[in-house]
Amino acid sequence: MATERTFSIIKPDATRRNLTGAVTKMLEEAGLRVVASKRIHMSREQAEGFYGVHRERPFFSDLVQFMTSGPVVVQVLEGENAVARNREVMGATNPAQADEGTIRKSFAESIEANSVHGSDSADNAKIEIDFFFKPEEIVG
Ligand code: RTP
Numbered sequence: 001m002a003t004e005r006t007f008s009i010i011k012p013d014a015t016r017r018n019l020t021g022a023v024t025k026m027l028e029e030a031g032l033r034v035v036a037s038k039r040i041h042m043s044r045e046q047a048e049g050f051y052g053v054h055r056e057r058p059f060f061s062d063l064v065q066f067m068t069s070g071p072v073v074v075q076v077l078e079g080e081n082a083v084a085r086n087r088e089v090m091g092a093t094n095p096a097q098a099d100e101g102t103i104r105k106s107f108a109e110s111i112e113a114n115s116v117h118g119s120d121s122a123d124n125a126k127i128e129i130d131f132f133f134k135p136e137e138i139v140g
């Protein structure tokens, strides 16, 4: 498996509790390297665009409200099998179902305020990276 990139967000519930470093440490310990990182406060337009695939889901407006409720840290992660490895260390969407040792088991507050986002495929990783980063902001 060649080196791959994925896209990660440290969500507002985690930045609010000063967990940016703790979450990043778990990503790094999982074998992922942070090759781009910035702290932003997403606009409603950005959050609606980013989560466009969920527009018809019942939780969409709550999710947009949550993701714009405070700062987030958007990151590009690089490593062997990065998409799958990141999903593994994140744990299940619902922290009640997340395995021990995962980020969501350790830190998530609820199914919505679940501390991290990670791309679910290599194709979506590319789309999501391009949504937030210019090529020159990524230093591998
Ligand atoms: P993510 O996209 O953030 O990495 O998380 P995921 O794949 O595990 O979950 P997904 O189904 O894509 O849902 C995106 C985000 O929406 C919120 N959510 N709320 N209230 C609810 O039932 C509900 N379900 C999902 C979570 O913040 C989830 O990460």
Ligand code: MG
Pocket: 120
């Ligand atoms: Mg998802």
